[in-house]
Amino acid sequence: MSDWSQAKRPIPVPDQWTQPFWDSAKREALKLQRCQDCGHFQHPPYPTCVNCMSIDMKFEPVGGAGHIYAYTIMYHDGDKRFAGAIPYASIIVELDDAPGALMAGNLLDAPYTEAKVGRRVEMIFERLNDDITLPQFRLADTDPTE
Template sequence: MTMLADLASIAPDATTAPFWDACRRRELRLQRCSDCGAFRQPPSPGCPHCGSARGDWPLLSGRGTVFSFTIVHHAAVPPLAADVPYNVVVIELDDAPGARLISNVLDVAPDDVSVGMRVDLAWDETPDGVVLPRFRRVTAER
């Protein structure tokens, strides 16, 4: 896939920095409310469920399921021309109920992406050192 460096850069703020800092360590961590336990993705300063401003960032397994997806056929910008068609997926993570992560499944043909497909985390690093959580299809559960 085209690497992010060709298209944009990551500019974390105080709320999103813990996610990107964890990615640099190749740890998938999503924000969780310390009071009611609800995951918040994308992260936010306050919990939409209980109003708490407290949160922690538990380490996740990276296993999940495709909740939804689309196949992109038209390159919105020239650097993507070599990549179309490609998938954009919404992943439900096994150990972060209620949170969904937008990503891509690597090394899978467009016709082979499906809702309910099991996936596992696959770290992908751009030339400028941004580490992105992407996924690969799981064919046999352990």
């Protein structure tokens, strides 16, 4: 199991496009950007829809259930802030409620070897400070592959 207690995570800095995302994460009720013209979810947020170029974008609530779309296992300490957690799994997750929007996070509360494409995960929230709470993931209890 990766020891995240020794990692020193960099603190994300919200901007005009990402502020609604961070505000929702702080309340542990995630919202992702959705195009109001074609319905496409996207993450990270952009000024325009990457599918149809619309500028009518709003943030909508999404649930935290999804699956691992891709992953990598970090064995090297090129970034010393994460050295204490090596080896660990960085995962890309596609949420059930927001197909097409891919979220990056870490697989927490499980051995890094449990990161597999297609595995069911659920979102959990890691509070970094008074302003920033980081969406993260753990294995879902109802993993049909087990």
